[in-house]
Amino acid sequence: MRTIELYPDDVYNQRTIRQGHPSDWVNREGGDYDLVVLGGGPAGLTAATTAAGGGHRVAMTEQRLTGGTCVNFGCTPSKALIRCARAVHEASRGAEFGFRLDAPPQTDFGSVMDRVRKMRSLSSSGDAVAVAEQAGAEVYLGHTRFTAPNAVEVEGRLLQFRTAVIATGSDPVVPPIEGLRTGEYLTNETVFSLTELPARLVVIGSGPMGCELAQAFRRLGSEVDLVSHPRTLLPHDEQEASELIRRRFEQEGIRLHLGFMAVRAGAGRLLAQGTDGTRELPYDALLLGTGRKANVEHLDLDAAGVHVARDGVEVDEYLCTSNPNIYAIGDATFPQKFTHAANATARLCIANALDGAHRPVRELVIPHCTYTDPEVAEVGLTSALR
The missing domain is CATH 3.50.50.60 (FAD/NAD(P)-binding domain)
Structure with a gap:
């Protein structure tokens, strides 16, 4: 099973890892499921817990950290950082609000980032492996790939499904800049x-x-x-x-x-x-x-008969792929790659895939x-x- 690392190795990052990818986690032996969801980010968690709440037998797989980009490398840490920056900025404007500081506010960046990691660890508790399990989804950690039109393998465990949902999110795009080498630049993940x-x-x-x-x-x-x-x-x-x-x-x-x-x-x-x-x-x-690109390259989609388009998994207006038993949601297929879109497509997908709603994606009105x-x-x- 993949070892998950977050830098620096402090108490907050250790807590985030324990919640999102426990090192002592043991996957079940596999089995037959009504629904298998690939990915434990906002889209995957919403799809898995919604289906489990409806009485379906559900498995959710995740290679990295549950909570996905939003909790671990996007919404939560960025907003925590922005909040600190706004506090510094407001303090520097004291004269506009009738108070004065003896000196301009000084930033302790180490303390700022301690708070960012603390907020991330608190937020990740809501998307933890244990929370998904308590909601009724059986969690499998590790790399997932399709082995057949109705089956995936996770670290040697075979999961057969009636319906599957691809919710594997996206990765940052690295543009073709001459001289740009891995490790010499930052992305949202670093x-x-x-x-x-x-x-x-x-x-x-x-x-x-x-x-x-x-x-x-x-x-x-x-x-x-x-x-x-x-x-x-x-x-x-x-x-x-x-x-x-x-x-x-x-x-x-x-x-x-x-x-x-x-x-x-x-x-x-x-x-x-x-x-x-x-x-x-x-x-x-x-x-x-x-920008971001769909994270679908290592799923062996050919084995499932799932077509991939330029911007991710190819779906129809009901979020169904070329395999009628497999759907795709969130960043893996949708052009609007943000959390509200992930959640909205997940709810629509489950209604279509399991409840026969037959609702087109064009009905969605998603704020950002x-x-x-x-x-x-x-x-x-x-x-x-x-």
Whole structure:
């Protein structure tokens, strides 16, 4: 079984691992199930516990940590970091609120990250292996792969199913930048392991993650450059919101390089090219926020007769794959790769797969929010989609 590691090896990370992937966990011998869910993140947990609550015999498999990206490498740690950064920023604005500090607030980044890991360990308790088991799902930990159209194998255990759901989430995209080598950059899966504040941070990407963390690190004291090939921040949101965030970022001292593409990195320098020429940006840390890709490459989907499209598992409007007994949800197939979409597609999928609801995915109306300051929230059609 895979060994799970989180850095640094402190009490909070040890607690998170014990809850999401206990080292002493022993998988059952396998068996026949009404439903097998591949993945224990927001989509998988919602699907598994919903089906188990409806009286079905359910197995849920997870290779890494239950809770998935949201709890362990996304929503929870990022919002904990943002909260600390906002507190520092508010304290620096005392004169606006009628109080004065003897000196500007000083950031203890080690303590900030201690709190981030503490909040993650508290949040992960709600998505722990034990919680899924108590809800009626039988949990199997380890790598899962399809062996037949109606069976998967988990660490040598054979699970046969009437219905399966692929909910294996997504991984960060690493763009083809010359000189960029593994271990020399940060993603959402490694940035929360930092113990020292980078003096100079370069962020590549202007989506929600890139914008949220660029502002947070700037408020904590880093010099921040943000590089974006699109010429706007939050390019999938309303133009007015994007412009508002741009003005705020510039006011707070974030250096924006919009309409620039990162072409070479290494030795603490990033070369970016755009219509306005070439810029060389020094950095102590380089953070990639360049999107996400479906994590489905190692599932042996061919053995199950499941087709894969460019952006993930291919599904119809009812979230059913080319195998009529297998569905896919969340980041593994859905273009909106965030937690509310994962939960919404999971509930719809279980209604269709087990209850015969026959509801199309187009019925879903899913809100989302980017936790910059000010925050940007949307629901329904945008002007670009009308």
